[in-house]
Amino acid sequence: MLGALIIVFREVIEAGLIIGIVLAMTRGVPGRGQWVAGGVIAAVLGAAMLAIFAQSIADAFEGSGQEMFNASVLGVAVLMLMWHNAWMASHGQDMANSMAAVGKAVSSGQRPLAALAIVVGLATLREGSEVVLFLYGIVAAGASASSLLTGGALGLAAGAAFTVLTYYGLLAIPSRYIFAVTTALIALLAAGMAAQAAQFLDAAGLINVLGERLWDSSAWLPQDSIVGRLLHTLVGYTDRPTELQLITYLATLAVMVALTRFAGSKRTARAAALTTKRSMSSRGLGRANK
Amino acid sequence: MVIRDHKFEPEEIRVPAGKRVSVYVTNEDATPEEFDSPALKVEKVIPAKSKGLVRIGPLSPGRYEFIGEFHADTAKGVVIAE
Numbered sequence: 001m002l003g004a005l006i007i008v009f010r011e012v013i014e015a016g017l018i019i020g021i022v023l024a025m026t027r028g029v030p031g032r033g034q035w036v037a038g039g040v041i042a043a044v045l046g047a048a049m050l051a052i053f054a055q056s057i058a059d060a061f062e063g064s065g066q067e068m069f070n071a072s073v074l075g076v077a078v079l080m081l082m083w084h085n086a087w088m089a090s091h092g093q094d095m096a097n098s099m100a101a102v103g104k105a106v107s108s109g110q111r112p113l114a115a116l117a118i119v120v121g122l123a124t125l126r127e128g129s130e131v132v133l134f135l136y137g138i139v140a141a142g143a144s145a146s147s148l149l150t151g152g153a154l155g156l157a158a159g160a161a162f163t164v165l166t167y168y169g170l171l172a173i174p175s176r177y178i179f180a181v182t183t184a185l186i187a188l189l190a191a192g193m194a195a196q197a198a199q200f201l202d203a204a205g206l207i208n209v210l211g212e213r214l215w216d217s218s219a220w221l222p223q224d225s226i227v228g229r230l231l232h233t234l235v236g237y238t239d240r241p242t243e244l245q246l247i248t249y250l251a252t253l254a255v256m257v258a259l260t261r262f263a264g265s266k267r268t269a270r271a272a273a274l275t276t277k278r279s280m281s282s283r284g285l286g287r288a289n290k
Numbered sequence: 291m292v293i294r295d296h297k298f299e300p301e302e303i304r305v306p307a308g309k310r311v312s313v314y315v316t317n318e319d320a321t322p323e324e325f326d327s328p329a330l331k332v333e334k335v336i337p338a339k340s341k342g343l344v345r346i347g348p349l350s351p352g353r354y355e356f357i358g359e360f361h362a363d364t365a366k367g368v369v370i371a372e
Binding site: 054224 | 320
């Protein structure tokens with residue numbers, strides 16, 4: 001039973017972390033509950049479908065279908081996170097700063113919510129399909145299934161509890177820092193996902209360069225330990241990274257920073273233009289009064 | 291390589307160092323298995339009664355352990371690169 005609990009827990013903490021972060025980021029945005037729940041429910045259904053079609057997916061692309069699928073899912077999630085950070089950099093601060101903009105934020109806040117719901121869904125989909133396959137295996141094995149199934153259910157519950165913990169942990173951060181903290185978290189999350197996607201493409205045989213291992217820290221912090229897994233999801237920790245993974249990681253971070261800066265500078269320019277216009281019109285008004 | 295009764299057969303395979311190697315893993319069990327090895331940087335589900343292709347390497351000489359994650363207590367093996 002304990003074995004099943006640990007396996008299921010290990011598979012769900014990645015999705016759990018991401019859900020916790022997304023919920024903390026979107027606190028106060030109306031409708032976020034529906035979006036996130038929608039993402040999770042769609043992903044659980046998708047995971048069951050994936051498990052059913054596991055064989056045909058595995059056989060696709062000359063036996064590399066699974067790797068290609070994982071790489072695509074991660075790739076889409078990275079793009080969504082990039083877009084989200086850029087969007088938040090250009091609108092988010094306005095939303096937070098101006099109480100008058102709350103009405104507008106309600107409607108425009110839906111857009112990044114959709115992107116985040118997709119990210120939540122994709123994370124749940126990948127891990128969820130493994131849980132479904134594992135639990136299916138237990139059921140198919142029959143006999144001693146009930147105690148294993150209990151373990152699996154407890155593992156899921158522990159994963160959910162972990163999500164709650166992440167959420168409240170992030171909420172403990174003072175609100176004036178939360179924007180910077182979540183932006184940085186998302187950037188690191190995306191970089192880690194991109195590096196993972198690169199490794200899947202390598203495993204699929206699509207990339208055959210830069211496969212040299214850079215270091216091996218598995219003796220100190222194995223990636224398959226709980227702490228290793230958490231760091232793997234949060235900052236992309238890998239105990240035996242290849243050159244390709246490190247380059248992808250750094251490149252994604254660089255793109256993320258550049259995008260956020262660019263979007264942020266556009267916002268500043270817009271704000272500046274607004275201020276100039278206001279001061280001009282008030283001066284104009286002053287002259288008219290004379 | 292074959293998975294039978296939640297065990298790998300053979301449990302030890304030798305591959306040439308410095309080359310990419312494709313290993314076909316046939317799962318004869320009625321339950322899925324996940325070929326998992328951080329050392330080999332492989333994580334691949336092999337559904338029940340089916341065959342999966344695992345690409346490894348190029349490896350420097352050494353021992354690389356792997357497990358079947360869904361039955362980690364029995365499904366264990368090692369790749370030796372030389």
